[in-house]
Amino acid sequence: TAFYPEGGGQPSDVGKLMVDGKEIDVEYVEKIDGTIVHYTKEAVEKGKEVEGIIDWERRYSLMKHHTATHVINSACRKVLGDHVWQAGSQLDVDEARFDFSHYKPLSEKDIREIERVANEVVKEGIDVVKEFLERSEAEKRYGVVLYQGGVPEGRIIRVVRIPGVDVEACGGTHLNNTSEIGKIKVVRGERIQDGVNRLIFVAGRERVEELEKREERRLKLIVEKLQEKFNIKNVEKDAGKTLQRIAKMFSVPLDKIEDTVEKFMRDIPKAERIEARNVIDACEKLFKEWKRSRKEKKRIPSELVEKILSDYSEDYKGYKLVFVSDPNISKDYDSIAIAEELARAERIVACIRDDKGLVFSASQDIEIDLREIARKTGSLLGGGGGGKERLARCGGSRLENIQKAMEEAKNLIKSQLSG
Ligand SMILES: [Zn+2]
Known part of the structure; x- marks a missing residue:
């Protein structure tokens, strides 16, 4: 077959x-x-x-990715050092991943250099030699580096060699010449566990071009979104690299950039337009604005605290109980920050409704476990709850039960304070 x-x-x-x-x-x-x-x-x-x-097209793409994996392996050894050892690899029709040991995470510079070295091998057009050798003979000639992809069984082993570049015992399907790879593009590098890095790459000229077009389209959409607030002078040429830098800046996975930009844009106050040199600059400014607005939301004005205490508190056995049932009270502020602020007073327990559920707090002079209350009320909301003894929250998707959850919270708090 x-x-x-x-x-x-x-x-x-x-x-x-x-x-x-x-x-x-x-x-x-x-x-x-x-x-x-x-x-x-x-x-x-x-x-x-x-x-x-x-299905030859599929197979040919797999062959490109397979031969490219051997080339990437050698490029990693050349750029990072001979300690690099394959830890695993997975081929697909669209992309491949290569896992290897290396003591530190890869820098952007390392990745670009590995990509450059790999593409040199593609350009050189080296014949890929496939031969069956006696195990002892193969080991004598090439050493244990042969077994990067695993140790095959049997007396005769198949050796795939790219002369001057790489040699591995491998039973997979390979191209006849490295030039058939066309082009290699490293999509991204990841640290998958301590001491193990992963490179995800695409092989084949057409597939690389498709990928680059996809990246350009994504960047364009992000730029359109940013333009609601920013005047962006220039858009970076390398869309893939720009997307990666943005993901890193926001500390989110690559596929979450759009969502994150949208969330940040929503959260920052409406203000005048901001000038930006390029997309990265706009994202940096957006992130800074967002962090500042978050800090602002945590600064609770004393008037708000006073208003809550006068409108929503009741006395119970020498304690003050605060139940803020109107979600609009907390909408411009961080509800946890409000709860913390309220709990600075003496003998007070607070419960604040926000758009996710309920936040609970209690002053330090009270013996109470709010986590249990958060768990129980969270289940009424079809979710859960937790936190610390005197600061907890609950939430869930069934927010229509929030009034009921608040009633339940009131009973539970009263019974804890009585017991
Ligand atoms: Zn192989």
Whole structure:
């Protein structure tokens, strides 16, 4: 069969079997005890002669990614040092990931250099040599570096060698020449655990171009959003790199940039337009504005505290109980900050409703466990609750029950104060 069974981080081929002129889809192929098993959409009659046709475009993309993985591996060793050791790899049609040991997280500069070195190998157009060798002979020639992707079984092993670049024991499908890769683009680097880094990359000229177009479109949409508030003079040329820098600045995953920009834009006060040199500059200013507005929301004016105490408090057995049931009271401020501010007084327990649920606080001179109350009322809201003994919150998706939850909170607080 020409079908490659899943293995070594390479997905199986898919394609068709031609049986008496009829096409039957092959959906998955795996190797079981040395037999290559084809999973077909329909049953194939026993004893029939079949012709297998693999989905070549898909396979060719997988081959590009596989050979590119070996090239990336060598580029990592060259840029970072010989201590780099493959920890895993996974190929896909659209992208591949390569995990390897390295003592520190990769810098942007490391990533660009690895990408540059890898593309040098692509440009050089080196023939990929695939040979079967006696294990002892292969080890003698190339050493243990062969076993980066794992140690194969058997006396004879298959060695894939890119002369002067990389040599590995590997049973996967490979290109005949590194120039067939076309182009490699590292999408991003990640620290996946202590001592292990991951590079996610795309191989193949068309796929790289598609990716770059996608990134440009995303950046354009982000720019449009930012323009509601910022006058952006220039838009950066390298969209991918810009997106990554923004994600890093906001400390969010790459795919959460749009949501984050939107949230920040919503949260900052309406003010006059801000000048920005470029997108990164606009994002930096947006982030600063957002942080400042958050700080502002935590600064609770004494008039608000006084208003809450006069409108929403009741006396109970020598305690002051505050139940702020109007969500508009807290909407311009951080409700936790309000609760903390109220709890500075003596013998007071407060409960404030906000757009997520309820926030509870109690002054230090009271023996009470608000966490339990938060948990119980949170379940009424179809969610949960927790926090500290004297500062807790609850929330959930069933906010229509908030009045009931507040009543319940009042009973629970009273019973704790009485007990
Ligand atoms: Zn391989």
